[in-house]
Amino acid sequence: MYISFSDGTITLFRVNAHTRLVHDYEAGIGVTPSAITPAPDPGSNLAATLPVWSLAAGSVAALIAAANRIRGVRGLDPVAHRIDPARITAAFCSERLLSISGRPATMFGDLSGFFPTFDGWVRTHANYPHHRDRLLTALGLPLDAPFDLAVAHMAMSRAADIEDHAAAHGAIAVRVRNEQEWLGSAEGWAATMGPLVAIDRRADRGEPGLPVGAAPFQPLRGLRVLDLTRVIAGPVATRTLALLGADVLRVDPPGLPEISWQYADTGQGKRSTLVDLWAQLPLVRDLLASADVLVTGYRPGSLERAGLTAAMRPGMVHGRVSAWGEAGPWAERRGFDSIVQAASGISIAEGAPSVPSALPAQALDHASGYLLAAGVIDALAARASDGIGRDVRVSLARTASWLLAAPGRTPRHPPAALPDPTEVMSHGDIITATPAIAEYPAYSWPAPTYGGDRPAWPLKTH
Numbered sequence: 001m002y003i004s005f006s007d008g009t010i011t012l013f014r015v016n017a018h019t020r021l022v023h024d025y026e027a028g029i030g031v032t033p034s035a036i037t038p039a040p041d042p043g044s045n046l047a048a049t050l051p052v053w054s055l056a057a058g059s060v061a062a063l064i065a066a067a068n069r070i071r072g073v074r075g076l077d078p079v080a081h082r083i084d085p086a087r088i089t090a091a092f093c094s095e096r097l098l099s100i101s102g103r104p105a106t107m108f109g110d111l112s113g114f115f116p117t118f119d120g121w122v123r124t125h126a127n128y129p130h131h132r133d134r135l136l137t138a139l140g141l142p143l144d145a146p147f148d149l150a151v152a153h154m155a156m157s158r159a160a161d162i163e164d165h166a167a168a169h170g171a172i173a174v175r176v177r178n179e180q181e182w183l184g185s186a187e188g189w190a191a192t193m194g195p196l197v198a199i200d201r202r203a204d205r206g207e208p209g210l211p212v213g214a215a216p217f218q219p220l221r222g223l224r225v226l227d228l229t230r231v232i233a234g235p236v237a238t239r240t241l242a243l244l245g246a247d248v249l250r251v252d253p254p255g256l257p258e259i260s261w262q263y264a265d266t267g268q269g270k271r272s273t274l275v276d277l278w279a280q281l282p283l284v285r286d287l288l289a290s291a292d293v294l295v296t297g298y299r300p301g302s303l304e305r306a307g308l309t310a311a312m313r314p315g316m317v318h319g320r321v322s323a324w325g326e327a328g329p330w331a332e333r334r335g336f337d338s339i340v341q342a343a344s345g346i347s348i349a350e351g352a353p354s355v356p357s358a359l360p361a362q363a364l365d366h367a368s369g370y371l372l373a374a375g376v377i378d379a380l381a382a383r384a385s386d387g388i389g390r391d392v393r394v395s396l397a398r399t400a401s402w403l404l405a406a407p408g409r410t411p412r413h414p415p416a417a418l419p420d421p422t423e424v425m426s427h428g429d430i431i432t433a434t435p436a437i438a439e440y441p442a443y444s445w446p447a448p449t450y451g452g453d454r455p456a457w458p459l460k461t462h
Contacts (some may be wrong), residue, residue: 042085045093045360047416049350051408052363055399056092057083059367059374060436062197066374067219067244067437070381074214084438090423091436092361097419098265101429105261110147111135114176114342114356117159121176121356123342124166125335127259134171138162172334176356179345179404188344190328191397192405197375198393199382206315208387210380217439218245223380224457226251226287227270228277229297230258231336232362233396234321235266236369238295241376242269243435243443247458249287251275252451260450264430267447274451278306283455285311290457293376295319299334300326315387317379319372325395337365340396345404360416363403364396370436371399 043053061083068078090097098105111126126132133143139153139162154162159175166173182188211222220241227238227250235250242248248270252258255276263272277284288294288311296303300322303309312318320326323335341347341358351357375392383390423434427446435443 043089044414045089045417045419046363047410047413048359049409049411049413050346050359050403051406051410052092052359052361052403053085053089054406054408055363055367055403056088056361057085059370060088060091062374063240063370063377064437066377066381070377070384071214071216071219073381073384074210074219076214076216076219079216079439082438086420086423087434087438088436090419090433092363092366093419094265094366094433095261095362097421097424097431097433098261099431100261100264105265107261108338111150112338114347115151115154117154117157117162120159121342122154122159122162122173123176123339123347123356125172125339128256130256131172134169135166135173138165138169138171138173140165167333170334172336172339174335174339174343176342176347177345178348178353182343182345187324187328187330190330191325191344191395192401193325193327194398196394196398196402197371198391199375199379200391200393202318202389202391204312204314204316204389206313206383206387206389208315208383208385210384214245220377220380221245223247223292224290225249225293225295226291227295229295229321231262231297232266232365233337233368233372233394234295234297234319235262236366237319237321237372237376238270239266239268239443240370240373241293241295243437243440244377246293247271249273249453249455249457251277251284251287251455253277254451258450263450264447265432267450268427268432268443269445270448271453272448272450273453273455275455277308280455281307284308287455287457288312288316291316293317293319293380295321295372295376297321299332301332312389315383315389317376317383317390317392319376319379319392320394321368321372322393322395324397326393330397335396337362337396340364340400344397344400346400349404349409364399368394368396368399 046052064081071078095105109127111132114121114123126135136143136145162173163175213222223246225241225246225248227248229235238248250270250272252274254274324330347356372394379390379392424431425434425442430446
């Protein structure tokens with residue numbers, strides 16, 4: 001896997017089939033080769049046909065390397081991080097370890113999943129109430145239609161028709177494809193283009209340098225991150241930035257609550273506030289004016305149309321995560337990890353055309369989150385010397401294309417085990433997975449009260 005900068009520099013992260021990680025950090029970023037051989041069978045709870053462990057370990061290795069690069073920029077000694085299979089595999093299956101007041105997470109709604117159709121299968125995502133309503137509308141059913149009626153309607157419909165009607169109504173459903181079908185489509189071809197993480201210079205320039213006060217295990221201390229992401233990939237990225245010392249303020253819309261388990265699982269170490277982006281634009285612009293990093297999960301073009309990107313502080317780093325990438329016919333479609341798996345051929349690779357299946361974790365989400373965090377950190381390190389603003393982009397579909405193309409498939413594998421139940425941390429009545437970076441025993445604090453913080457940055461102490 002590789003990260004590409006618009007000035008031509010490249011960072012490579014190569015992971016071979018024997019789980020031996022070789023990292024080459026090249027061309028202006030510094031060269032720090034290392035080799036780490038994890039314990040045998042490191043991915044037992046990530047057991048799959050596709051090399052999910054390679055993706056998981058490689059994305060965390062990319063993050064670790066970026067953290068050491070910015071330590072160097074800030075005059076700090078590197079930290080001798082290690083790849084800990086139990087930590088990483090637990091973090092990638094964190095929702096399976098999460099419990100709130102003794103109750104495990106309910107990951108999918110009744111109309112989220114695989115459903116047979118007249119000529120194949122579809123995969124739907126209807127965890128949010130508004131997505132469920134849109135799906136029923138796309139199926140031509142009333143919002144109070146019973147589950148059995150929706151299932152029967154899909155069974156009598158063509159998969160492509162369900163996909164098209166869902167897209168037209170802002171619902172989320174895709175036809176389950178094999179790898180060849182996906183690669184032979186314009187949307188599938190677009191998903192394979194470009195690097196896993198693209199870092200592009202913008203024209204704006206601010207003051208070079210980074211705030212003072214960083215520490216070896218807090219290399220991002222003093223940096224402010226405005227988090228406008230939801231679900232998993234974006235929040236994993238910003239949770240990671242918070243773990244490394246950044247002040248992360250997550251902003252959610254007041255009328256669209258986040259799913260409680262997702263928030264508890266990815267909100268650690270942040271602050272949380274509620275702001276209507278469109279009705280409170282002056283407030284959002286004030287937050288942007290003092291932020292170092294903006295991380296967004298909106299579909300491409302949404303913030304530009306609202307005029308928010310024009311309000312970004314000169315030299316700001318803008319991290320962007322999307323489902324399908326920012327080019328191609330599906331660029332503006334909604335999507336989630338499970339949906340990308342189904343459309344890209346992963347579900348058939350992990351199952352069969354007659355009975356599709358899924359990866360043992362939301363691996364596209366988690367890996368994309370760590371890769372986005374790595375890209376943001378590298379962009380901050382670059383900005384320290386030149387003050388230039390940069391956009392950092394990842395997409396779930398591009399991460400999926402890496403996984404599908406990677407060597408080391410194991411069609412005959414044991415069932416995925418449960419993650420290590422000892423790799424958890426407790427904050428009151430909430431139990432969550434420990435951080436993927438082994439040297440951090442826990443997050444600074446649990447996910448705070450949803451929307452309980454003021455929409456403002458605290459005064460800087462340095």
